[in-house]
Amino acid sequence: MASVRSVALKALSGPSWSYLVPRAQTLRVRAFTATMSPPSKAVVYEQHGPPDTVTRVIELPPVEVKENDVCVKMLAAPINPSDINRIEGVYPVRPQVPAVGGYEGVGEVHSVGSAVKGLSPGDWVIPSPPSSGTWQTYIVKDQDVWHKINKDSPMEYAATITVNPLTALKMLEEFVTLNSGDVIVQNGATSIVGQCIIQLAQYRGIHSINIIRDRAGSDEAREKLKNLGADEVFTESQLEVKNVKGLLGSLPEPALGFNCVGGNAASLVLKFLRQGGTMVTYGGMSKKPITVSTSSFIFKDLSLRGFWLQKWMGTDKAKECRSMIDYLLDRAREGKLKYEMELVPFNNFHSALDKALGKQGSQPKQVLTF
Amino acid sequence: MASVRSVALKALSGPSWSYLVPRAQTLRVRAFTATMSPPSKAVVYEQHGPPDTVTRVIELPPVEVKENDVCVKMLAAPINPSDINRIEGVYPVRPQVPAVGGYEGVGEVHSVGSAVKGLSPGDWVIPSPPSSGTWQTYIVKDQDVWHKINKDSPMEYAATITVNPLTALKMLEEFVTLNSGDVIVQNGATSIVGQCIIQLAQYRGIHSINIIRDRAGSDEAREKLKNLGADEVFTESQLEVKNVKGLLGSLPEPALGFNCVGGNAASLVLKFLRQGGTMVTYGGMSKKPITVSTSSFIFKDLSLRGFWLQKWMGTDKAKECRSMIDYLLDRAREGKLKYEMELVPFNNFHSALDKALGKQGSQPKQVLTF
The missing domain is CATH 3.40.50.720 (NAD(P)-binding Rossmann-like Domain)
Known part of the structure; x- marks a missing residue:
């Protein structure tokens, strides 16, 4: 689910998102000259429905990087069938709207809060267990969310290794x-x-x-x-x-x-x-x-x-989950685990989405690159 | 399955069973004046098929009670639906024919072999795990087959407690x-x-x-x-x-x-x-x-x-099985476990069988008494 802060949305077009921007809070935070993320571009949906009509790419204002937070510049994130079901609202766990799409992906650490240990700018990380909101250029989340992976991992496999x-x-x-x-x-x-x-x-x-x-x-x-x-x-x-x-x-x-x-x-x-x-x-x-x-x-x-x-990952399995992901990335690096993917620049999100929706027949998994 | 010895059958009517009687062996045994069972009456089927046409009540000659054997005078045995399926040959485990019908029941120890410990004439026993061949007046089987039960148990519940x-x-x-x-x-x-x-x-x-x-x-x-x-x-x-x-x-x-x-x-x-x-x-x-x-x-x-x-009982579960049966008979004795049964003398086997086959509509479980 999108964190409260990542819902500090500023609409690219029109005023419909303006009620979502917590202006007073944003102003107060800025008054303390806190570390801020860069502005982010995100695929957001305001209501459940057909993904090609309810999703929009919008710009989000910078958010504060608190002492335990890590700001990650996303590198790649796939469009999985379950992402589509989540937007449609037919998945058993319905994300609260408005929400940022996507559930897994890989990124590079951009900046870290003062209390963060074990992660530094330049590290590659994946959200593990994954969580909603990976279709955006910058994500700020607690350090516990992020699992540092081997930077030799092929990026598109790191982006798709979990689901x-x-x-x-x-x-x-x-x-x-x-x-x-x-x-x-x-x-x-x-x-x-x-x-x-x-x-x-x-x-x-x-x-x-x-x-x-x-x-x-x-x-x-x-x-x-x-x-x-x-x-x-x-x-x-x-x-x-x-x-x-x-x-x-x-x-x-x-x-x-x-x-x-x-x-x-x-x-x-x-x-x-x-x-x-x-x-x-x-x-x-x-x-x-x-x-x-x-x-x-x-x-x-x-x-x-x-x-x-x-459900399995939701039951306190983070540690087991992460060591299995390392195992899987080792196999991907060795070429012992492979599958077809098509890398698509984030700016072409809606054409990748159309392919993922099957509008052009069977297609390889669509992986957005940022 | 009927033991080899209980298939020492002597037909009540006609010569069709005569090939089953191992005459030489019977004669040899008698020459040593071994302990013998009384002759037994049994429901036997020579081939699989409709139970009302393939079953016959025949007389079996005495069999030897070897040193580890127990000869049991049966008191009661039910006609379960699975007994019918076994005779029909549609049960996943097909008894080898010719076979004596029935799978569970209760009896009284009639005589014991010289090496038998813990069982004496007059004791009530059930075959546990159950085994084919309970529709007969006397059964001779190894002492390990028999589980001694509380004689205060209601006989019809003892006869039906397993299946x-x-x-x-x-x-x-x-x-x-x-x-x-x-x-x-x-x-x-x-x-x-x-x-x-x-x-x-x-x-x-x-x-x-x-x-x-x-x-x-x-x-x-x-x-x-x-x-x-x-x-x-x-x-x-x-x-x-x-x-x-x-x-x-x-x-x-x-x-x-x-x-x-x-x-x-x-x-x-x-x-x-x-x-x-x-x-x-x-x-x-x-x-x-x-x-x-x-x-x-x-x-x-x-x-x-x-x-x-x-299948469960076949996997070395005899001990667990017997303590559960004692528990169940305790409940039956207390009146905490009850169900309807109709007791039918063994001589009326075929009318009990017709009821068990549903020829007269829904009927209580038929329990043969010997």
Whole structure:
């Protein structure tokens, strides 16, 4: 959520934002010649609704950098699907409006308050756990918000390391103890989380069975996933067989499955799972529910669970979260974790947003650069 | 499964069983004047199929009571739905045929082998974990099979204490730690497991929300469950409201739910569950699958599990199982655990079977007495 201070907004165009500017407070702060941030440009929405109509790029006045604060000049921040849902107001946690968009990103420390320890101008930091408001040029937040990362990290991976790769890593670790030689099965394998699961699993010697949609280009998608380390890639129609386990070859039956699609694609994950296996749902791209037979629970002893990164990170997991992020950035630096992104200058925010909204068909993840 | 010796069958009518009698072995045993059981009458099936056509009552010749064996004169054994499924061959574990029917029951020790410790003629015992073959007048099995119980136990409860009440108790203990004041929700509440859950929960100060079918007599069913200790009883149609939780009154939201129906009745259990709650499926009376939304897993963090007593007991749980059975028989003796049964002499097996098969509409559980 946008901090109170970052809502000291000055509208670029028209008077509609003027009521948001706490003039008296701003004047008082300035009277003490406190350290101030530079003015910032931000993507703000005043009400929930279609992101392309409710968001505006506006200029925010300088805010005070208090003794425990760090002022960060943002370098890059992605447009994730969940950012869009937050603006639409359909996400389970609705940011209070007016709010600045964005939830993760990477920046460089610009200035620090007098009591800040361990962070200096020039350091690279990410907000960790992430928090709303990364689509702006300068952010001032308490030092506890910021996690210092290795400056050798590729900037676009640092900007996107939490929402997708951390979901993949945490789901691989949270539900079932996997050892080298074990197998996981997933649908929606071409999603970024899906691609991260393939690569992070392979790094640990864990095999992956991957299910993708039937569509033009599925052969290319299969090749791409195999190049990332996928052991098997099947389209849904290839799995319309009596016994999907006959397709496992020499691989053991998977103990863990991931579902981000629902409907038939979820049923296919369940079919691959071994006795006592677990399926974790983290998305529902088909907008269809998950249907499970009674005997899957009783006689096959399957467990069905869900995972939501935002909730997990909200439960005092900052330390665990940060060491996992360091691990993931190490993999990205080694080239062992990769996915497609398109870097777009912040000034072109609305064209990046249109791409993220799917107006031009399937596009790589849009990452704003500042 | 029937032990090798109890398959020393002698047909009452016709020669079709004669190949099963290991004559040479029987003769050899008799030559040593070993301790022998009395002859036994048993319900046997030679092949899987409709229970009313494939079962026959036949006479079995005496079998040897070896040094570690106990010969038990059966007193009572129920006809459970799973017994019917085993005979039909539709149960996931298919008994090898020919087999003696029945899976639980209670008997009195008739004679013991020379090395048997802790069991004497006159003791009451149940096979624990239960095992196939209780529909016969005398059973000879290793002493480890038998659990000595309090002879003050009501015989019909001793005969039926494992399959239904132990399922109820174990499910209350296995998945979620419940404390006094907590709430569970269940469908199929009029089933015997459902009735046991109500009573065992109430004994621990745990409230129950109960869902029953819409049908003639649902008012009587509601009253009956309330008399057993149910806090709330709703028919499915009463729950066709926007917010079922508004019906909870002062009760906290349930953390644990039980489903033995599937379809809409399972969805209603899920609706009542609190954030992070667990639904355990142990039956599927509607023969409909369970359908769950993606957001139930991700944002409501629900877990869906299954429970199958036979599998749980198969994993070295004999000791835990027996102390739970003693606990349950204590409750039955106190009148804190009750359900309807009809006692039927073993000679009337086929009329009891017809009732158990539902040929005369809904009937109390049929318990054979020997």
